Structure formats: structure tokens, C-alpha cells
Amino acid sequence: MALFLSTHINKVDKKGRVSVPAQFRDQLSAEAFQGIVLFRSHAHPALEGFAWSYMEEISRRLENFDLFSAEQDDLATTVFGESVQLAFDGEGRVVLPVDLMQFAGVVEQAAFVGLGNKFQIWDAAELEKRRTEARRNVRDKNLTLPKGEAA
Amino acid sequence: MALFLSTHINKVDKKGRVSVPAQFRDQLSAEAFQGIVLFRSHAHPALEGFAWSYMEEISRRLENFDLFSAEQDDLATTVFGESVQLAFDGEGRVVLPVDLMQFAGVVEQAAFVGLGNKFQIWDAAELEKRRTEARRNVRDKNLTLPKGEAA
DNA sequence: TGGATATTTATGGGATAGCATGGGTTTTGG
């Protein structure tokens, strides 16, 4: 299972290409599809990124919603309907579609934020605010990691 | 499970490299990823160090949250997004990123402090102050070890 | 036990390969 860690800031060139961090590519080396899957975040001006194989896990979790429920439909529409599959070029780059770049407010510096089994892409400047917010939430709500059951 | 004990002080060279104490490396010899994971301590001017497998454990626990939930997002952003993955070189060293060194105030002498399943990296001088403080707390508040349940 | 020899560790520095980035060229498809 891929595990994405740390934050890498890479430049978007005028063709819309960005290097996917080498560390992230390593985590994806065993994947059948050599590339990433992206869609708009539901909560932030950012993009959610996954390994192709993880989309199956998302599908499985969506089935936990009531079939035909409004929520299931909405999620499925945004997640599957609007996701894009981006293949690496020979240098490990992907081309960010313009509409996704605009959605995330990515200008020139794209920040890849590792979040475990997924990652996010932020505009580098915008990310700082998000960071402070996340830190505050963790502290104020006293969020901790439950021991839970192994998945 | 790795068990980090005692304190080792090693030098940071001008390339930013430090030898990870051999005792610590021994504890990590069974790890799939040969290296360490670091992030900023929330409580001290120091860095927290873990084995890769420990991050996998955290990742598993995060999977118990709903996908895209705010809690999952906040935790992952602070824990995974702000961590770095550092591989050993042939001599068992890692390169400390400059921003992390600055955060911990590490100048030249890095102190590796074993804390059980994790360890901390302090500036050697700063650590002395922390030590006296910790001793005083234990004495004044009469801290003891609870029997507790095994984790 | 003791003293000589071999390993391991921490450290230093030069050589090398990999990564991020840029630009040109061919291919594709509408």
C-alpha cells in the first residue's frame, strides 16, 4: 500500500507540467497504471490525489451509503464522474488540466502534501493558511488517533 | 518493535549529515524502509523520530475515519504532511533538512534521545535545560508509571 | 588474563547519478 509523506513543492511550467515528487513515484512503482488520479476536494480549494488501485477502496466505501441515496449519488458523481487519470511522462511529470489548476488556485508553485494513502495538491502560498488551520483544529478539538481495529 | 534507549550526541557536518547512532540503526534493521521519519515536535523545540512501520500504523488508524472527514484531513495534514522521510546513506547517516534544523535550533551537535518507540533530536546545549526541567516535573508532580493496558 | 589484531563507528570529502526543469520535435486526432 502506498504511503505518501511530507510536502514537496514543484514548479508548474508553461505547458502545465509538474514533476510528481520522486518519493511519491516510488510509492506508486508497483501500480499497474503508472500515474495518478485527481479530483476536486470537497472541502478545500485543492486537489485530491490517489493511486489508481485506491479508487477501488473508495468505491467499496461508497457502497456503505444507502444505494440511490442523495449522498451516495453526489459523492459518486463528483468522485468518479469528475476525476481525471494522469499518466507520467518519461520524466515522471503529469499535465495538470487547466480547470483543475484554476479550482485549486495553483499559479506556479504546486505543493504536493502527503496524507498517508492519498495526497493533496495545493497552491504553495495557500497551503500555509491550511496548515495553521489544521494545527488549530487538532489542538482545539483534541484530535487523537484511535487504536481502532486493523483495517 | 523498535526500542530506542539512552542519549547519543553526534556531529552535523557541513553537508547537513548526521550519523544515526548505531544502537538506533540496529533497532531499525528489520524495517522495510532503511531510514527514519521526522517531524516537528508539538511541545518542544525538537524533532520527533520514528520508524517507517510506525507511520504505517498511524496510517492504518487513520483509515478508521470516514474518507474526506474533517478530522481525518486535519490529522493527516499535521502528521503526514509535515513529516519527512530520510534514508540512511551507506554509512548510516541522514541529511537533516535545513528548515528542520532551524526549528530544533540544531547548530553542530545533535543529541539523539531514545524515548521507547520513538526518539527526539535536540540541539545538544538545549537538551541540558530540558533535562533539568523534566527532572523537576517528575519530582514536583510525583509522576509515576501507570500499570495501564498493553497498547 | 592480557596484549595484539580485527571490526565497527563516526566523520570527512570527492565523484557520480538522479531529479526537477526547460525546450524542441514528432505524433496524434479532430
Added chain:
DNA sequence: CCAAAACCCATGCTATCCCATAAATATCCA
């Protein structure tokens, strides 16, 4: 036939590899 996308090659920088040394530790054998 033209534009956009995929492919290919070039480059500077940095991280990684590799070798060397000294000190500390461990090992061995008489």
C-alpha cells in the same frame, strides 16, 4: 492540415554513492 499532446533530449543542481581515515570497540589466541 493544423493544433495539441506525447515523446525525446539537454542541463544545472543537489542528493546520493563511494572511498578514506581515525578512534573506539570487540575479538582472538597464547
